[in-house]
Amino acid sequence: MFNKNYRNLLNLIILPLVIINITMEITPLISSQAFAQTRANKLVSLWPRRPPRKPQTSRGSICSISPPYSTYIVWHDRPLFLWKYSGADQQAKLVVREYEGNQDIVWEQPVALAAQKISYNTNTSLEAGKLYQWRLVNAENKLEKITDWQTIQIMPSTERNQIQSELQVLEEQLKAAKASSEEVALQKANYFSNYKIKHQNTEPTNLWSDVLQSLYEINNPSKEYTELLKKYTDEFCK
Numbered sequence: 001m002f003n004k005n006y007r008n009l010l011n012l013i014i015l016p017l018v019i020i021n022i023t024m025e026i027t028p029l030i031s032s033q034a035f036a037q038t039r040a041n042k043l044v045s046l047w048p049r050r051p052p053r054k055p056q057t058s059r060g061s062i063c064s065i066s067p068p069y070s071t072y073i074v075w076h077d078r079p080l081f082l083w084k085y086s087g088a089d090q091q092a093k094l095v096v097r098e099y100e101g102n103q104d105i106v107w108e109q110p111v112a113l114a115a116q117k118i119s120y121n122t123n124t125s126l127e128a129g130k131l132y133q134w135r136l137v138n139a140e141n142k143l144e145k146i147t148d149w150q151t152i153q154i155m156p157s158t159e160r161n162q163i164q165s166e167l168q169v170l171e172e173q174l175k176a177a178k179a180s181s182e183e184v185a186l187q188k189a190n191y192f193s194n195y196k197i198k199h200q201n202t203e204p205t206n207l208w209s210d211v212l213q214s215l216y217e218i219n220n221p222s223k224e225y226t227e228l229l230k231k232y233t234d235e236f237c238k
Helices: 002-046 157-176 181-194 208-215 223-237
Strands: 062-066 080-085 091-098 105-112 117-119 131-138 150-154
Touching: 002 181, 002 223, 062 208, 062 223, 080 208, 080 223, 157 181, 181 208, 208 223
Parallel strands: none
Antiparallel strands: 062 080, 080 117, 091 105, 091 131, 131 150
């Protein structure tokens, strides 16, 4: 009788402790999953709309994405160059030259094709209002092109400065609201996706190259953000 009562008493003490321990192990897992889902849902709700489809310049396993996309005009004077590559990795060079005059080379940089992107990272920014061209070439032989020349123009100063002021106000408002760096990037990307650029004899379009560049400006993005960005970038090269 004593042993039976003793065992019952131990069960009354031990079982609640076991249940508490199991709950403590499961709850953080459920909480982290719920948090990740909530964050993913919020990112989706803020994500810029899909770009319009346009014919892409493709050469075999590589497709130039941006810039340009839909418009040759870009706001960023240190552009992000993007392409999609599905072949075996190889070394290349990205070359930027002036469009007019002697077409002098203003920047060239070694790059792995599998990286699929590179930022213009020299000390001198590209000049506002000026036309440039860029392409990828063989690392050993500049005359052997990998992509065709892509023409871009850095937005003229007056309009550039206006956008700069509006973006600064937007960023200050978001920081005051304690927005995360990912939310700030998404709101800036949305700004560019809604900004209308007018070309002579053509329909107004939006700054899609600047949309992409804003989205890629995040350091150490979350897994959810990275997955959404990859899917979104793929839309530009279908």
